[in-house]
Amino acid sequence: MYIIMVYDVEVDRVTKILKIGRKYLNWVQNSVLEGELTKAQFERLKSEINRTMNKEKDSIIFYTFRTSNYFKKETMGTTKNEPTQFL
C-alpha cells in the first residue's frame, strides 16, 4: 500500500516523529512523507508513533492508497532538501 503521512506536532516532538517517519517513508517536504509499505510495516509505523506522540496535542494523518497509480502529484516551486542536519 502507498502512504502519505502529514504531521502537525508540537516542537519538542518534531524531531522524534520525523525520525520514526523516515525509518519507513521518504521525506517529501516539511511535515510530509510518503512511500510504499506493507500492511505490517504500516502497523509498526503507527505503533511507534502511538508511543511517541501526545494524543491531546499532536495530529498525524495517513492517507492510504492501494497503489500510487490512484493519484497524480504536481509540485509547484522548488524541491525541498531533507533537513538531515537536524537529526
Added chain:
Amino acid sequence: MYIIMVYDVEVDRVTKILKIGRKYLNWVQNSVLEGELTKAQFERLKSEINRTMNKEKDSIIFYTFRTSNYFKKETMGTTKNEPTQFL
C-alpha cells in the same frame, strides 16, 4: 476532482498562501488543506499561488484524485483547530 494540498513556504508568505488555499479548500492541519474542486477551480487556485509564491524558495504539492473514494484517511491524535486568529 479531489485535491490534497501541502505547502512548505517561507514564513513571510505562509499567511498569504494559506489564505489562497482556504478560498478553495478546507483546512485540515498545519500546512495541509483538502477538498473537492472542478478543474477550472483547480486552475484558478494554481494561478493564484503562482503569482504569490517564491519559486526558488517555496514548495507546494498537490495530490489529485478523481474522487475521494480512492484513499482512506486515518487520523491519530487530536483534530487541530483552524488558526483563524492569524488571518
